[in-house]
Amino acid sequence: xxxxxxxxxxxxxxxxxxxxxxxxxxxxxxxxxxxxxxxxxxxxxxxxxxxxxxxxxxxxxxxxxxxxxxxxxxxxxxxxxxxxxxxxxxxxxxxxxxxx
Numbered sequence: 700x701x702x703x704x705x706x707x708x709x710x711x712x713x714x715x716x717x718x719x720x721x722x723x724x725x726x727x728x729x730x731x732x733x734x735x736x737x738x739x740x741x742x743x744x745x746x747x748x749x750x751x752x753x754x755x756x757x758x759x760x761x762x763x764x765x766x767x768x769x770x771x772x773x774x775x776x777x778x779x780x781x782x783x784x785x786x787x788x789x790x791x792x793x794x795x796x797x798x799x
Contacts, residue, residue, distance in 0.1 A: 704797055704798075705756060705759045705760050705763055706760055706763075706764065706792065706795055706797055708756055709753070709756040709757065709759075709760050709792060710788055710792050710793075712749060712752050712753050712756055713753055713756075713777075713784040713785075713787060713788050713792065714784065714785070714788065715749050716746070716749040716750055716752075716753045716778065716784050717782065717783070717784035717785050719742060719745050719746035719749050720746060720781055720783075720784075721781060721782075722742045722746070723739075723742060723743075723746070725738075726738040726739040726742045726743075727739065750778055753778050753784065754775065754778060757771070757774045757775060757778075760792075760795075761774070763798070764795050764798065766791075766795075770791050773787060773790075773791060774787050774791055774792075
């Protein structure tokens with residue numbers, strides 16, 4: 700997978716955003732149980748940046764590939780749910796035919 704198209708970039712950043720979301724499952728106990736803050740700060744900053752890039756790429760892909768409003772809605776909602784970006788990739792983004 701590469702950045703040769705906005706669709707490929709979306710799929711890559713969607714995977715990274717989903718992984719960063721799941722990393723909170725590890726860093727939250729570190730912060731609130733053992734009072735180790737720095738891992739949560741690092742993961743939080745990375746997740747915030749990846750979230751913004753994901754949302755921008757969903758917007759660009761929805762314009763370029765003319766996604767339906769339903770697919771746009773589910774793509775944006777996926778960024779708010781654990782495992783959501785992985786499901787969006789499987790159910791929405793893989794089915795998009797790349798344009799040449």
